[in-house]
Amino acid sequence: MSHSSGPLSATAVRDGHDVPVWGGDALPYAVPSKKLGMWLFIVSDAITFSAVIFAYGYLRLASADWPRPFETPSIVNATVMTFVLLSSSVAMVLGVRASALGRVSAAVGWLVATALGGVIFDILHIREWLGLIGEGVRPFHNPWGTPMFGAAFFTMTGLHMLHVTIGVVYLLIIAVGFGRRKFSAVDVEVSGLYWHFVDLVWMFIFPLVYLLSAKTA
Amino acid sequence: MEHAETAGNKIIFSVWFGLLGLTVFEVILAYQELPLGTMLSILMVLSVVKAALIIAYFMHLRYELPSLFVTLIPALVFVLIMMTAIFADSSRLAHMPSLVR
Numbered sequence: 001m002s003h004s005s006g007p008l009s010a011t012a013v014r015d016g017h018d019v020p021v022w023g024g025d026a027l028p029y030a031v032p033s034k035k036l037g038m039w040l041f042i043v044s045d046a047i048t049f050s051a052v053i054f055a056y057g058y059l060r061l062a063s064a065d066w067p068r069p070f071e072t073p074s075i076v077n078a079t080v081m082t083f084v085l086l087s088s089s090v091a092m093v094l095g096v097r098a099s100a101l102g103r104v105s106a107a108v109g110w111l112v113a114t115a116l117g118g119v120i121f122d123i124l125h126i127r128e129w130l131g132l133i134g135e136g137v138r139p140f141h142n143p144w145g146t147p148m149f150g151a152a153f154f155t156m157t158g159l160h161m162l163h164v165t166i167g168v169v170y171l172l173i174i175a176v177g178f179g180r181r182k183f184s185a186v187d188v189e190v191s192g193l194y195w196h197f198v199d200l201v202w203m204f205i206f207p208l209v210y211l212l213s214a215k216t217a
Numbered sequence: 218m219e220h221a222e223t224a225g226n227k228i229i230f231s232v233w234f235g236l237l238g239l240t241v242f243e244v245i246l247a248y249q250e251l252p253l254g255t256m257l258s259i260l261m262v263l264s265v266v267k268a269a270l271i272i273a274y275f276m277h278l279r280y281e282l283p284s285l286f287v288t289l290i291p292a293l294v295f296v297l298i299m300m301t302a303i304f305a306d307s308s309r310l311a312h313m314p315s316l317v318r
Contacts, residue, residue, distance in 0.1 A: 029285045039285070043293050054300050062310035075244065082240050089275050090233045097223070189277075196275040203267040206240075207260040211247035 038190045042197045045163075049201050052159055053208060056152045067144035068213045069135070074128060078210040081124045082202065085164075088117025089199045092171075092192045099178060099188040107188060111175035114195060118168040125161055129154075153209060160205055163198045170194065224274050232274045239263055 029036055060066045070078070095110030132153075136143045139151040174191045177183035224232075243263055246256065273279040278286055 028282075029288070030282050031285065036285075039289055043289050046293060047296055050297055050300060054303060058303055058307040061304060061307040064311065075247065079240065079244050083237060086233065086236050086240070089271065090229060093224075093229050093275055100223075193276055196271055199275070200268050200271045203236075203271070204261075204264050207243055207247075207264055211243055211260060212253070212257060214247045216248055216250075 032186045032190075034186060034190050035193070038193045042193060045197065046201075049159065049204075052156050053204060056156055056208065059146070059148050059152050063146040063148070065145035066213075067142060067146065067149050068215050069132070069137075069142075069144055070210050070213050071215045074131070075210060075214050077124055077128055078206055081121050082206050084117050084121050084124070085199045085202050088114045088121070089196050091117065092195045096185075096189045096192045099185040102185075104179060104181070107185075108175045108179045111171050111178070111188070111191075115168045115171040115175070118164050118171070118195075121164055122161060122168070125157065125164075129157070156205060156209060160198070160201055163201070167195050167198050223277065223280060228274060232270050236267055236270060239267055 031039075091110050091113040095107050095114060098110055099107035132150075137150045137153070139154055140147050142150050170191055174183055174187055178185075178188055243260055246259060249256075251259075272290075278289075
């Protein structure tokens with residue numbers, strides 16, 4: 001334990017570093033306010049997604065003839081989408097690190113690479129949507145079974161696709177702003193939190209929607 | 218203060234490969250002949266593991282103060298558990314096919 005003046009009066013040694021701890025003082029989390037704000041948004045957004053996922057589970061459990069329309073090409077497509085999103089998250093981690101080290105052009109490059117991953121994800125996903133629409137899937141009608149399948153599928157994947165699209169725009173704004181020294185490394189890190197969350201949500205949608213509806217027979 | 222400790226390249230790339238590997242395992246599992254409930258349980262456990270890896274290492278929560286974790290995560294988990302209450306009702310509907318049409 002060492003002592004210093006200022007709002008962070010107490011520190012503790014963790015992994016060989018002095019880190020501030022909460023002594024009932026002004027900075028209980030020791031993170032920038034923007035970062036705490038993004039975390040609180042993420043928790044609330046997680047509950048929004050959960051509500052949609054639970055609604056999907058409710059409908060599926062209540063329906064005797066839930067369709068399992070995803071043949072191997074669709075599963076491969078969704079698996080590639082998962083790989084793209086996971087890889088873009090790694091690019092984001094590298095971008096956040098570069099920004100923290102003050103390597104501006106490297107950080108901008110990684111941010112653009114991350115956004116590019118989001119664009120590829122969207123293109124693959126829209127292709128999947130168009131394929132299903134071409135087979136006759138509508139929100140309240142489809143050729144295979146329970147009419148609500150389309151509504152559940154398009155709402156859940158559409159909400160996620162909207163998040164990816166907003167994320168791409170957000171990351172590009174941050175990339176340009178950081179390149180012009182208008183935004184700080186904290187802004188890059190906060191945008192990274194959002195991007196990783198979008199990635200995380202897909203880790204639930206992919207098995208629930210695609211893998212559990214794979215046409216195996 | 219925000220960069221007291223971060224995950225190095227080795228950890229980040231290990232987490233990345235771990236996530237890719239778990240995804241491949243999930244896809245293989247989807248083609249096995251398992252009861253739907255068993256499959257759902259295994260897939261959800263794997264998804265929670267993947268989510269935890271993303272939160273801990275990519276989103277850096279492991280390297281923040283414990284107070285941030287304690288504020289954010291337990292309340293979220295509690296809300297999600299409370300939401301599972303609806304499923305009893307949905308399986309009731311499954312036994313009343315005329316209502317589901």
